[in-house]
Amino acid sequence: MTANTTTATRSATTERAIAYTTSAAPIAAGLLAPILNTDAALAAQLTMLGATAATTANVMDWLPGRLYQELPAGDILRAHRFPLFIANLTSSIAVGMGTFTGADGTDALMAGFLQPVTPQGIVSLGWWAAVGLVPYKLRKVLAGRRKPKHHPAAPPGTTTPPAVDTPAKEIAYRWRQIISHPDTGTHRGQNIQIRTLTNQRWTGIITARPGQPVTVTADTVSSAYQGTRYQVPAAQITFTDGAHSGERHITVHLIAPPEMDTRTLAGAWKTWAARSGGVMAGTHLEDVQPDPHTGGEVAYVVANHDTDSLPTPNIRDLVGALRTRHVLLSYEPSEDPRTAVIRLMKENPLRSGITFPGPEALKPSPGGYFRIGAAVSGRPLRAQLLDPKLGARHLYITGVTGSGKGGVLQLIALAAHLAGAVIIYADPKGSSNPAIETMAAYTGLGEDGAMGALLLAEALVNHRIDLTGQLKQKNFNPQGMPHVVFILDEAATLLGEKAKHRKRASSAVAQIAKKGRSMGVSEVLANQLLQLAELGGDSAIRDNIVGSGGVIMLRADSSQRHLIDLPPGLEDVNPADIPATWTDDGKAPLVYTDDVHIQDPESTFGLGYYMTTDRVRAMGRTYDLEDATEYVDPTRIMEPFDWPEWGDRHNLVAQLMAGDDEDADFDDAGLGQISLMPTMDLGPRKPANASDKILKVLADLADPAGIDINYVHRDNIQSLAKLELATLENTLSKLIKAGKIHRQVEDGKEVRGMYGPGPAPTAEAVGE
Incomplete structure (x- = not known):
């Protein structure tokens, strides 16, 4: 027999025994009362007085619910409270008659019905009627059977909820006492019907009075069952809507899912x-x-x-x-x-570092991607400097000293070297990464040396612009000219607000970023942090470099958190949140004693956020490569064979540096009055008019890939072109009529104030 069956059998037996005792108690009390001595009679009277108080409280529903849970057969006492009250009342009368009037009184009470017309007979008949009411009320229990409840058949395909048992009654009873009680309940009249009950959860349906909504809350239910085995946090109680606002379904998870x-x-x-x-x-x-x-x-x-x-x-x-x-x-x-x-994560898999697997990891894929590390997911982190179809790609690397920025630059330079690219290296701090110097075709150290390397890279781009124009070559062809990678470390030294070459350097960096893609020249900038003020104040530099290739953001100084200009795609992260060292719990002891173990810190060198053209934006870490010198082949240092002036590059750099004048008016090429091609005009340039300034702004903000049209708002054009409003509006109208610019159109309607370069695209072009 199962436990539930045993409990059910025991409950039924107990209930029947109580029923027999309750029915016989008045008669037994009447027969025994006359023969009790004085002390026994007093004890019987006091007992009956206490029993009367208890049965009265029971029938009036004044007893606390917890008392029924603690009393043996408490549910039976609760269910038969009226028969118990009547039995106690008739027993008290019998004891009173027997103890105060003796055997004569008992005879009059129990046998007086034989003379029904006398006062004693009327009292006797009333007493026997009350005595007989008790077994009548308990007749089903005395007979050992109960009328089964009728449950309508469930529709096909549905599950009939199991019949509620004593625990379900316990839940429903406490609900009534605290929540739905008509007088004292927190949500009066909002009753519960228990549907299912398991050791993991119970469910039910709450119904309110007609015309009222259900307002019971999880906090109310959690509080109602406080101190019982059904107490759970409010978070483990959920509600779903019923058929109408006056009905809601409740699920109480006894074990949190x-x-x-x-x-x-x-x-x-x-x-x-x-x-x-x-x-x-x-x-x-x-x-x-x-x-x-x-x-x-x-x-x-x-x-x-x-x-x-x-x-x-x-x-x-x-x-x-x-x-x-x-x-x-x-x-x-x-x-x-x-x-x-x-x-x-429970443990960051990058904590132990990633051993450099060898130069084969840097071998480019057919699409030009090479591995530089791994993400926390285990996926390789890849970068791209040359796309076979789109041309050169740029990169931006940020990180404070000790964050691993130099290690990333070393991996990128080694990948370019192994792929046969020309490397031009600019290091304003002076020989901070000697391994890159061994791979470079030209190295400029110190502030002036780095500026010379930057101007040399710009001159190479301008040469290729002229050369490809003569050859009618639209895209970069690696067979006709080698891929070039220009690396500028500590970019703020040349581009920052106090840099002496800032204006000229900003123009050169912007020129390479904008024109270098189709000329096969990649630009790799490295700096302490990503801030427009340290990039010449030109957002186009950031957007062209990051948008063309990607960004690697290693740890930044926490004091610079508010200075960082996060690029699109990384708005949600902040490299200043990356800790300098790995810690187990992130908390230091409040009090140090001799037995406190102080763990030696492990650097997070190379840990950061990576977003490249590999369409992955993730936390990752670069390979551990202390020194790349052993992988450098001095016989494979590539030079730009397509540029005749390369052989005289040192004199060329000297000329370029001599022409570096902060007051010069630099055009898009950034050359001012200095020309590298014999066919170029060396005379002074004509000042730019309003049309030129507007066209330059749109050209600077154009899509570097030439795929999409970047529309610019009139206010931004005015700010960047530095024009008066009236002049701006007149010039915009003229340029539209000339077909040099056009207004943006969406869903057949012009977008107010938005302009793009060139004539408006045709319907066929838009469809493509």
């Missing part, structure tokens, strides 16, 4: 990140699964059906919401604005 357990990714996300007002409100997780690579969990973040796109989270806020650390959380947006990947 994964989505409610904050120790899991799903639980932490739902409880903290995706809560109303949370950093990721309006989202949910899908396909949550263990991540063997990190010992944690990974899942898709998906926008809810009523959310158009995922919010852009501040990673610092998301780290706090999930109660973790920056090095243990990875959030990776995708091209789909409604999905992303979240990775909550």
Whole structure:
């Protein structure tokens, strides 16, 4: 026999025994009362007095619910409270008659019905009627059977909920006492019907009075069952709508499911990140699964059906919401604005570092990609300097001293060297990366030397612009001219606000960034942090370089957090949040004693956020390569054979430096009055008019790939061209009539104030 069957049998036997005792108690009390001595009679009277008080409280529903749970057969006492009250009342009368009037009184009470017309007979008849009412009320129990309740047949395909048992009655009773009680309940008249009950959860249907909505809350239910075995936190109680506002379905999870357990990714996300007002409100997780690579969990973040796109989270806020650390959380947006990947780690797999696998890792793929490290997901991190179809690609690397910036530059330079590219290296700080110097065809050290290398790279671009124009060559052809990689370390030394070459350097960097792609010249800039003020104040430099190739953001100084200008695609991260060293718990002891173990710090060298043309934006770490010199082949130092002036490059740099005049008016090529081609005019240039200035602004902000049309608002054009409003409007109208610019059109309507270069695209071009 099962435990439930044993309990049911024991409850039925106990109930029948109580029923027999209750029915016989008045008669037994009447027979025994006359023969009791004085002390026994007094004890019997006091006992009956206490029993009367208890049965009266029971029948009036004054006893606390917990008392019924603690009393043996408390549910039976509760169910038969009226018969118990009548039995106690008639027994008290019998004891009173027997103890106060003796045997004569008992005879009159129990046998007086034989003389029904006398006063004694009327009292006797009333007493016997009350005595007989008790077994009548308990007749089904005395007979050992109960009338089964009728349950209508469930429709096909549905599951009939199991019949409620004593625990279900316990839940329903406490609900009535505290929540739905008509006089004292917190939500009067909002009753519960228990549907299912297991060791993991119970469910029910809440119904309110007609015309009223259900207002019961999770906090109310959690508080109502406080101190019982059904007490749970409010977070483990959920509601769903019923057939109407006066009905709601409730589920109480006695054991927290994964989505409610904050120790899991799903639980932490739902409880903290995706809560109303949370950093990721309006989202949910899908396909949550263990991540063997990190010992944690990974899942898709998906926008809810009523959310158009995922919010852009501040990673610092998301780290706090999930109660973790920056090095243990990875959030990776995708091209789909409604999905992303979240990775909550137990251990960052990048902590132990990534050993450089050898020069074969830097061999470019057919698409020009080479590996430089790995992401936390285990996916290789790849960069690209040359696209076989689109030409050269640029890169921007940021990081403070000790963050691994020099190591990244070394890997990029080695990849370019092994691929047969020409390397021009500019290091304003002076020989901070000797391995790159051994690979470079030209190296400029110190501030002036770096400036000379920059001007040399710009002159090479301008030479190729002229050469490809003569050859009618539209795109870069690596067979006709070698790929060139220009590397500028500590870019702020030349481009910063106090740099002596700032204006000229900014023009040269912008020229290479804008024109170098189709000329086969890649520009790799490295700096302490990404800030427009340290890039000549020109957002076009940042956008052209990052948009053309990508950005690698290593650790930044926490004091510079507010200075960083995050590029599109990395708005949610901040390299200042990357710690300088790995820590186990992120907390230091508040009090140090001799027995406190101080762990030696491990550097996060090479750890950062990577976003390249590989369509991956993730936390990653570069290969550990202390010195690349052993992989350099001095016999394979490539030079730009397409440029005749290269043989006289040192004199050429001297001429370029001599012509470096901060007051010169530089054009798009950045040459001022200095020309490198014999056919170019060396005379003074005509000052730019309003039309020239507007066309230059649109050209500077044009798509470097030449695929899309970048439209610019009139206010931005006015600011950059430095024109009066009236002059600007007149000139814009003239340029539109001349077909040199056009207004943006969306859905057949002109977008107010937005202009693009060239004539308006035809319908066929738009369709393509």
